[in-house]
Amino acid sequence: MAADRRADEEAIDRVLSGDRDAFAVLVDRHGPRVHGALLRMLGDPEAADDLAQEALVKAYTALGTFRKGSAFYTWLYAIALNLARSEFRRRKSLKGRPAASLDAAAAGDPDDGRSNGPAEPTARGPGPVEAASGREDAERVHRALAALDEEFREAVVLRDLEGLSYEEIAEATGVPAGTVRSRIHRGRALLRERLVPEADRAGGAR
Amino acid sequence: MTCAGWAERITALVDGELPAGERADLERHLAACAACREAREAEEAVAARLRALPRAPLPAGFSASVMGRVAAAPAPDAGTAPRARVIPYWVFLVGGSAAAAAVVAMVMVGTGPPREMHVAGEKPEASALPQPAAGPGPVMERAALDDAKAPAAAAAPTALPPAKARTAPAETPPPDGGAGTPAPAEKVAEKEKGSREDEGEVPGGGKRGEAKFEAAKEALRDGADRPGEDKVPGGGERAPAAEEATADAEDRGPAPAPEPPRLLLFYKADTLAKGQDAVEKALVSRPDLVAGRKAWRGTTASESDLVGRLREGLEGRKQDATAAVADPDRALREALARIGAAGSEKVLEVRVRAGDVEAFRGALSRSPALVEATALLASLDLDDAVLEEMRRKFRTLSGKDAPAGTGGTGFAAGGGGSGSGAGTEPTPPPPPTPEQLRRLAEPPPPGRPAPDPGAGGEVVLEIHLLAPAAPPATAPKPATPPK
Numbered sequence: 176m177a178a179d180r181r182a183d184e185e186a187i188d189r190v191l192s193g194d195r196d197a198f199a200v201l202v203d204r205h206g207p208r209v210h211g212a213l214l215r216m217l218g219d220p221e222a223a224d225d226l227a228q229e230a231l232v233k234a235y236t237a238l239g240t241f242r243k244g245s246a247f248y249t250w251l252y253a254i255a256l257n258l259a260r261s262e263f264r265r266r267k268s269l270k271g272r273p274a275a276s277l278d279a280a281a282a283g284d285p286d287d288g289r290s291n292g293p294a295e296p297t298a299r300g301p302g303p304v305e306a307a308s309g310r311e312d313a314e315r316v317h318r319a320l321a322a323l324d325e326e327f328r329e330a331v332v333l334r335d336l337e338g339l340s341y342e343e344i345a346e347a348t349g350v351p352a353g354t355v356r357s358r359i360h361r362g363r364a365l366l367r368e369r370l371v372p373e374a375d376r377a378g379g380a381r
Numbered sequence: 382m383t384c385a386g387w388a389e390r391i392t393a394l395v396d397g398e399l400p401a402g403e404r405a406d407l408e409r410h411l412a413a414c415a416a417c418r419e420a421r422e423a424e425e426a427v428a429a430r431l432r433a434l435p436r437a438p439l440p441a442g443f444s445a446s447v448m449g450r451v452a453a454a455p456a457p458d459a460g461t462a463p464r465a466r467v468i469p470y471w472v473f474l475v476g477g478s479a480a481a482a483a484v485v486a487m488v489m490v491g492t493g494p495p496r497e498m499h500v501a502g503e504k505p506e507a508s509a510l511p512q513p514a515a516g517p518g519p520v521m522e523r524a525a526l527d528d529a530k531a532p533a534a535a536a537a538p539t540a541l542p543p544a545k546a547r548t549a550p551a552e553t554p555p556p557d558g559g560a561g562t563p564a565p566a567e568k569v570a571e572k573e574k575g576s577r578e579d580e581g582e583v584p585g586g587g588k589r590g591e592a593k594f595e596a597a598k599e600a601l602r603d604g605a606d607r608p609g610e611d612k613v614p615g616g617g618e619r620a621p622a623a624e625e626a627t628a629d630a631e632d633r634g635p636a637p638a639p640e641p642p643r644l645l646l647f648y649k650a651d652t653l654a655k656g657q658d659a660v661e662k663a664l665v666s667r668p669d670l671v672a673g674r675k676a677w678r679g680t681t682a683s684e685s686d687l688v689g690r691l692r693e694g695l696e697g698r699k700q701d702a703t704a705a706v707a708d709p710d711r712a713l714r715e716a717l718a719r720i721g722a723a724g725s726e727k728v729l730e731v732r733v734r735a736g737d738v739e740a741f742r743g744a745l746s747r748s749p750a751l752v753e754a755t756a757l758l759a760s761l762d763l764d765d766a767v768l769e770e771m772r773r774k775f776r777t778l779s780g781k782d783a784p785a786g787t788g789g790t791g792f793a794a795g796g797g798g799s800g801s802g803a804g805t806e807p808t809p810p811p812p813p814t815p816e817q818l819r820r821l822a823e824p825p826p827p828g829r830p831a832p833d834p835g836a837g838g839e840v841v842l843e844i845h846l847l848a849p850a851a852p853p854a855t856a857p858k859p860a861t862p863p864k
Contacts, residue, residue: 220437231447235451257678257679335431357389364424370427
C-alpha cells in the first residue's frame with residue numbers, strides 16, 4: 176500500500192508542477208473504484224459515469240488543496256460521494272421517494288467480474304460456470320442495496336465493495352469512525368433481512 | 382453486555398477493525414454465546430456476498446473523457462491551493478433591471494478578500510463604475526474575447542447608457558492583441574447596440590444589467606486576484622481561489638478549451654430541498670432558455686466555506702451599517718470575519734445562452750421560495766456614502782488591472798494579482814481609463830491561443846443555493862488530514 180501511496184503522490188506532484196498528463200495515472204488507478212462506488216450508490220450507469228468523471232475533474236482542479244496526509248482515493252471518494260448525495264437528493268425531491276433506480280443497475284449488471292481497472296481486493300467475479308446464478312444473485316443484492324437508506328448504503332459499499340477501512344470511510348463520508356461502524360452494522364443487517372429468504376431458496380447464504 | 386451490545390463489535394470484528402483489547406473480550410463472549418456466533422457468521426456471509434459482486438467495467442472512453450475535461454480545466458496551482466471551478470467571488474445584482482434604475486453591486490468574497498472588499502455599486506446614471514465600459518455583455522464579451530480579443534469587446538460597451546462615451550475607446554482592439562474570430566465579437570457588438578435601444582431586452586445583447594454585472598464581475602475577478610494571498614479565517618487556501626478565479630476565468634491553461642464564461646448566482650431558500658425544487662421548477666418553466674444542465678452537487682469544503690462565510694457575513698453585515706460608513710472595507714471584512722463553520726450548499730450548473738441570462742434570472746427570481754442575493758444585499762442598508770466609497774475602491778482596484786501581457790494566471794498576472802505571486806500590485810494606480818476598463822474583461826496575455834468561447838456564446842450559470850439548515854457534516858473536508 177505504501178508503494179501505491181507513493182505512486183499517487185508522485186503523480187500528484189507531477190500534475191502540480193504542470194504535467195497534466197500525469198493525472199491520467201490517477202484516473203487509471205482510481206477511476207474504476209470511484210465509478211464502481213458511484214454505480215452502486217446511484218444505480219444509474221449514466222449518472223455514475225457522469226459523476227465519476229466530474230469527481231475526477233474536480234479532484235484535478237482542486238489538486239492543490241489536497242493534503243498528502245490522507246490517501247488520494249479517500250479524498251476522491253469524498254468528492255464523489257458529495258456529488259452522489261446531491262444527485263440523490265435531487266432525485267428524491269423531484270420524485271418524492273428514494274431513488275429506486277438501483278433496479279436499473281441490477282438489470283444492467285455488468286458481466287462476470289471482468290474488471291477494466293486495477294485489481295481490486297474485492298474484485299472477484301463469478302467464473303463462467305457460475306455466471307448465471309451469479310448474475311441472479313448479484314441482481315438480488317443490487318436490489319437489496321438499492322433499498323437501503325443512503326448513509327447505510329454508502330458505508331456498506333465503501334466497506335464491502337471498495338474495501339476501505341473504517342477510518343478511510345470516515346474521511347470519505349465525513350462522519351466519525353464509530354458512526355461508520357454503526358452504519359455498516361445496520362446496513363448489513365438490513366441487507367440480511369432482505370436477502371435471507373432468497374438465500375434460503377438458493378440454498379443458503381454463500 | 383447484552384448481545385445487542387456486542388452486535389456492533391461483531392461487525393468490527395468481522396472487518397478486522399476491533400481493537401485488540403475489545404477483541405479479546407468479544408472472543409470470550411462468542412465462546413459462550415451461540416446467538417452471537419450466529420450473528421457473526423451471518424454478518425460474514427452478507428459481507429462475502431457483497432464482495433462477490435462483479436466489478437462494473439469502466440465505461441469505454443472514460444479515461445479519455447476525463448483527460449479531455451482535464452485538459453480544458455484550469456491547472457491546479459501547487460503554490461496557492463487552487464480551487465475547483467468555483468469562482469471565489471460572487472456577484473449580487475441589486476435591482477437587476479436593465480433599465481435606468483439598476484444598481485449593480487458586486488461583493489467580492491473569497492480568496493482572502495478580507496483585505497480588500499470590492500463592492501461596486503452603480504447607479505444607472507452614475508455609471509461611475511467602469512464595468513459598463515468593460516462591456517455590456519461582459520458575458521458575451523468574454524465569450525467573444527475568449528474567442529477573439531477582438532474589437533468586438535470594444536463595440537460591446539455601446540449598449541450601456543454611459544456607453545456612448547466609452548464607445549470610442551471601446552473601438553480599440555484588445556491590448557493583448559488576441560487573435561480570434563471577430564465574428565462572435567461583432568455579433569456581440571451588434572447585440573449590444575441593439576440592447577441599448579432596447580432597454581435591455583434579452584435578445585442578443587447582454588442586457589445592461591447583465592452587462593454591468595458581468596463587467597463588474599470581470600473587474601472584480603481581476604481585483605480578486607489582488608488580495609490573492611490574503612488569508613481568510615477558515616482557510617488559507619482561499620487565497621488562491623481568487624487566483625484561481627481569474628486564472629480560471631482567463632487562463633484556460635495551456636490547452637485552450639471551449640470553456641464558457643461562468644456566472645455565479647446566489648439564492649437563499651428556507652431549505653435546500655425547497656430551493657432545489659424551486660430552481661427545478663424554474664428550469665422546467667423556461668426550457669427555451671436552458672441549453673444544458675448538470676446534476677446538483679454538494680460543494681467541496683472550500684466552496685462551502687466560502688458560502689458559509691458569505692451567508693454569515695451578510696447577516697452580520699446588517700449590524701455594520703454605521704461602521705460601514707466610516708470604513709466600509711473594514712466593516713465588510715469584519716462581517717466576513719464572523720465566519721462560522723462552513724455551511725453546505727447545493728450548486729447547479731446550467732448552460733444558458735449569454736443573451737438569456739437575464740431572462741433566466743428573472744425566472745428564478747419569480748419563485749417565492751428563492752430569495753435572490755440582491756435582496757440580501759439590499760437589506761444591508763448600505764447608504765450612498767458607503768456605496769460610493771466602495772465604488773471608489775472598486776474603481777481604484779480595477780484600475781490596477783492593466784493586463785500587461787502576462788502569462789500564466791492571466792488576470793492575476795496581468796492585473797497584478799498578488800495571490801499567486803504571478804504579479805504584484807502594490808499601489809493602486811489612478812482610476813482606469815475606459816480602455817483599461819475594457820481590458821478588464823479581457824482574457825489573458827498575448828500569445829495565448831484564443832479559446833473557443835463555447836457553443837454560441839453560452840454562459841455557465843452556477844446557481845448556488847444557500848439554506849440555513851444544511852448540515853456541514855454532509856460536506857466532508859477532503860483537504861483535511863485524516864482524523
